[in-house]
Amino acid sequence: MPEIVVEYLALLRALFVPDEKPRVWPHFWRTLLRHRRRPLPPPIVCLVGAKASESTLLERTSAWLVRGNGRAAPRVLVTADPPTGATSADSALTALVGLLDRLRIGLAMDNSGAGPITFPRYRIAAWLVGREFAADVDVTAELEDCVPELLRVARGRPQGAVHDAADAAADKTPWPVQVLVRLWPALQLWLFVSGRAPGLSREARWFMGQRYLSPELSVSFLGFAGRLVQPNRRHEDPEQVAKLLVHAFLEDLRCAYRHRLLRPSSWRRTAYPVVLLQSVEPGGVAGKFLRTVNDIRNDTGMFDPLAVVATMTHAPDNRPVGEIEELFAEPPGRTGAPRGPLAQWRDTIGALRRRHADGAWYLVLSLPDSLVRSVGALPAGPGSLPPLPPFWTRRRQVVALVAVVVLLVAAVPVARSLLPEQAPCESHPGTVIRAGECVGYSADDRLTFGSDQVLTDMQREVFRQNEIAAQRHAASPRRPLVSLIYFAGLTYSTKTNEQYPRAQVEELAGLAMRQRELNRAPQSSEPLLRVVVANGGANMVAAPWVTDNLLRPLVRADPGVLAVVGMDRSSKDTQQVIGRFGELGVPVVPTTLSGDGLEDASPLYLQPVPSNVQQARLIADYVLGARYPAGSAQAGQRRYDKVVVYYPDAPDDLYVRSLAAALEAELRPRPIGFDKLVWAHQAGLNGMDSLCSNGMADTRTVHVFAGRNYDFVPFLKSAVQGCGSADLPTILGDDAVTRVIADPHGLETIPIGLPVRYVTKGAPVVLGGRPCVEGADRIGTLPAGPAYLEFCALLAELSRDNAGYRPAWPADRTGLAYEVAGMVLDAVGRNAGRSARTGGVETIPNRAAVAMEIREQPYAGMTGTLRFSDGRIAHDATLGILRSDNVRDPGQQQRCVLLHGTAIDLGPGDPQSNRCPDVTRADDETWSPPSP
Incomplete structure (x- = not known):
């Protein structure tokens, strides 16, 4: 292994491992006392070189960090956006929030073996900065109405996930308990904003005690929060707002790494979070983030565990650039030679931070061509493994203790009735809360979107069929398992009347019916269908962000995702999403979109309804x-x-x-x-x-x-x-x-x-009327065709199996979703029939091939013949x-x-x-x- 690679890995180890000494029971008291002393935050490492923007060094570094066999450092790799030249303070702030959101999503994933990192303070700050009220309203009064939503944001819960505990306990508990349960929601909200309860209002207490934006000028937390929303924020200093956002982000990391004797999980974090920033420009948003971290460390003198490695084409200031080869000690055989850059930085950081020096926390090193050429030589080994946590905090011991506690709690019916029915939004790897809505994607019943009961039940039906399809595929690998992304707006603003979730219920029902049909098919080469449900938020406003940050990695990682269906409504946001899926080579086959010009957004857009x-x-x-x-x-x-x-x-x-x-x-x-x-x-x-x-x-x-x-x-x-x-x-x-x-x-x-x-x-689907919902073999006095009879039989079965789903007549969207899925799968089957089989396993065609199959051969469905030979709209x-x-x-x-x-x-x-x-x-x- 080249010497330069050894030095680089040693640098990484020094950054993300806070303590190399064994932390087991004999050293418990010494470890406890040592961690009471204030440690030194890791430096911000800037790797400067002409090929920094072309290097894959950080991508290989991210891969090296996960070679821990179940244990790894929390990490996130982000390619920095280039400077836009925007002069607007709001634009710069929006860009900073976007970068912080990407960092938070990466660090919040439960992929380190120590549990996910939550960011309650940052989520509150970002939520407030993203809110805008009319100029003539009382902002404080409006925020009082938003306190339940703000509490959901702080706790990472999706819209509709906070259930009414009073209703859940009604007629099941003694009346004194019911009174307490009914009073608790109001008391919880009051304690949350009051700042008087250390456990329940820790976020409000922190906001009123930190140093930025002079919180002492506000009487209460809501008063301070009102200064962060528009239009009031225009009176505040944008730099102070930016520092508040980054400070909240860092404070959440501090709390996650603060060791508590009575919380064993806090001792399992034996590796600092690593942020890998690729292609940073000093004038860009990533450069501003680094400068802000530097200023906050100087201003507050507080420790934070964030380790940053950034690649740059040129240094952020005019300081000398060190060499990685001379990083840790004097070069061998050169007695009296100058100390290496890391030692020099440690010697001078105390004086620099006292002077509040610009770039005090930067460790600027050259990015040699030899390291760029050797990035493929980052070996797997113990160097990427975090140290083991103390014996008494390891999962087996904690799980045994928790199991005993759970058995005791399970004996109390009241506690059981108050347990949440659904996991928090941000504990799910494919979802995130934006503007109070849980957006992203889910393919299993650990998380469903929306608060409408029928909508969530239909999602669970789709996910149940996903499990059956996976079992059928395992039993018969010749049947390819095909995935479709159903993308729609599944949550709604609580302040408007734009809530019509049953349209999405009908479309999901059509997909579930197609899944049932395929899952019960005999063992053959016919494809199986898996549906990924994606939420773009109210009116698909969050759809572009979800596509860029959550669905793009999914599509790249899973070649079985062959198309996107649904798409909700013809809007500019939807048009942007169609274009972005086109760039990824993914066909978009919507259910009902008909806005003119959508086909121009992507050559892989296929519209099955007239314009x-x-x-x-x-x-x-x-x-x-x-x-x-x-x-x-x-x-x-x-x-x-x-x-x-x-x-x-x-x-x-x-x-x-x-x-x-x-x-x-x-x-x-x-x-x-x-x-x-x-x-x-x-x-x-x-x-x-x-x-x-x-x-x-x-x-x-x-x-x-x-x-x-x-x-x-x-x-x-x-x-x-x-x-x-x-x-x-x-x-x-x-x-x-x-x-x-x-x-x-x-x-x-x-x-x-x-x-x-x-x-x-x-x-034609709607005209089947009530007889179709009941599974009749005739429509009035006329017999229907075989395809429509099969559709009606599946609809009647789905209605019987799902108590909340009782359509008065077959909905057009049910038929269209059923048709769209059938058309895509028919194209997959035709392509697979012409493809060679490898090892007895049916190959999945690529997405462009599926789109070409759809265009080459008309699909005869219940709603008519879907023909794309003359264009990409089925006229x-x-x-x-x-x-x-x-x-x-x-x-x-x-x-x-x-x-x-x-x-x-x-x-x-x-x-x-x-x-x-x-x-x-x-x-x-x-x-x-x-x-x-």
């Missing part, structure tokens, strides 16, 4: 082709002569923007009156004029709602106020309304007796307009008004009419193709 242009054409054809039915006084005449389109002013919403533009482009040239109404905020809908005059509506006008689902109910309530029951306005909703139709809570708010017409992208897929006369009636049949697309699997329809199957056609709706 908004076709949705606009369907609506225009319906309005111009609608006729009065036979038997009426105006039979055969045109029913409508005017259209009014309603949509919000939302330039960042790709779906709304493109649909509104397409409707105007389709309707203005047609021989029909056209008008539009745009609102800026949802409150504007409350002041909208009623569509009825003297209790009567204009029956010659179609009112087209082209907004989002959360605006639909307020729109309906304003539209029909003052309307009588005889003539109600004709309202036609876009396909976003299916989110309301799928949600029982949304249906309860729709005005009674109002017929609702809406566009759906999976009309031939079915698109329809349905009508629900009483959405609150779970047993009603959805009526078909008009269908566009390929053949339907529910029986014959008249091709010269609206193409609706006879048994589902609305009898009072007559339609004829409009003249071109």
Whole structure:
């Protein structure tokens, strides 16, 4: 092994191992007394060289640190972002928070054998810095409302994971205990912010006692917290805010490494956390982080265990650059030679820190080419192993003691009822809390997203099928195990009404049904399906961050992840995510996205539903082709002569923007009156004029709602106020309304007796009605096709096995998710059939090959033929307009008004009419193709 490699590994050992002496029982008291003395923090090692940005030294170093066979130093490798040249203080602060989040995620992973490191103080500080309130509100009062959410952030719990203990204990415990349990949540919140309870308010006490931003100017913790949120933060010094964030980060590390006699786990941390920063520029965010750590150590004089190794193209200051070869001692055979750089740094650090010198904690060393060339020679060995913890703290002894305590506690029913049902968010390796929401990914039932019970139950069903698929694959390796990432917004803001989780329930149900179908298939080469559930947060706002920081490593590590499905909504955030998956070579096959321009984000984007242009054409054809039915006084005449389109002013919403533009482009040239109404905020809908005059509506006008689902109910309530029951306005909703139709809570708010017409992208599925949910072999008087009968049988079985999942009729999203999974797996099967088999194990095709298979051969599904030979949008897929006369009636049949697309699997329809199957056609709706 080259000498330079030996010196480099010795440097690493000196950085991350605080004490090389054996710490076993005979040395217990000496060890205890020695650790009461204040140790010296490790230096910040800066490796400077021309090839620093090209070197893989730190990547190999990270790999060397994990060769501990169960024990390793906490570590994280981050490639620093280049300087952006941004001058905004908020931009610089956001960049710093982003870097600290990446460091926290890496160090919080339970991959060292000593347990994860939690960061409660930093999470609180970052959460506050990320909050923004309106300029005219009382910030302190708003923060008081956010205290429960702030407590969840501090404790690392996901949204919806804090259950109501009072309800859990009701009717199960004596009344004195119930009173205490009901009072405890309020008391816990008060103690958390009061700073008066050492155990329950340690974070608030720390914030009010640290030195940055002068906390003594604030009367209480909430008052100090109010200075960190916008718009109040603009009055504070950005440098002080940055130091507070880094100081909180370092304080959490101090607490994790503080030895406590009564906490054996604290003694198991025998190796300091190592941060490896690659390609650091002094003017970048990583350079600012290093300078801030240096300043905090000088300002506070406090110990922190953070060991940093950074590679740079040039030194952070003008100090001399040392040599790694001369690092530890005098060179052999050179008596009286100068002491090495590490010894010199230890000699001078006391004076430098007293003078608050810039770069006092930097140990600047050259990065020789010989070390860069030898990075492949970092050997496995005891050098990367942390020292053993004291005997009395090792896991077997602690586990035995804990087992006894658990047996005693299990005898107390009250304690059992208060145990949490779900692990904290940040204890799961693929998740993190951002803005109060648990985002990331999960593939097992250790963690589910959201607070809706049916949503979490359906995730558990998917995860149960994952386990069965893994067992089937182990028993039959010829069956490839394929993974799909279901990516959607599964949590919601608690301060808005945008909560429609049942749409995601329906999509997960479709995936679970496809899993069940494959898991029960005979032993063959047919693929098996594993679903990874990923949460992009409310409205997918956190989706780009989740993709970059959590899903990117997953995709690179697991070649079995072949596609991303779901994707929730057409927005700029979703468009960014599609582009980033395209860069990774991962196909994106969404369920219902239709915003125009999404296909431009990635060549691997395949949209199985028609675009908004076709949705606009369907609506225009319906309005111009609608006729009065036979038997009426105006039979055969045109029913409508005017259209009014309603949509919000939302330039960042790709779906709304493109649909509104397409409707105007389709309707203005047609021989029909056209008008539009745009609102800026949802409150504007409350002041909208009623569509009825003297209790009567204009029956010659179609009112087209082209907004989002959360605006639909307020729109309906304003539209029909003052309307009588005889003539109600004709309202036609876009396909976003299916989110309301799928949600029982949304249906309860729709005005009674109002017929609702809406566009759906999976009309043939919905038209199966209640008989399909019950597993019938006929739809009305017509027999359905084999594919649809299999779908209905799986849906009925899933409904029986999951008590909370009781759909009134098969949802379009259920069918679309089922179709999308089937299309991807069909492509995998075709590719595998042409591939060579190695050792009897079926090979998994690469992602690009799957995308090419999908494009080359149409997929004949229940919703029509999905064809991508002419582009990456399935323009031939079915698109329809349905009508629900009483959405609150779970047993009603959805009526078909008009269908566009390929053949339907529910029986014959008249091709010269609206193409609706006879048994589902609305009898009072007559339609004829409009003249071109």
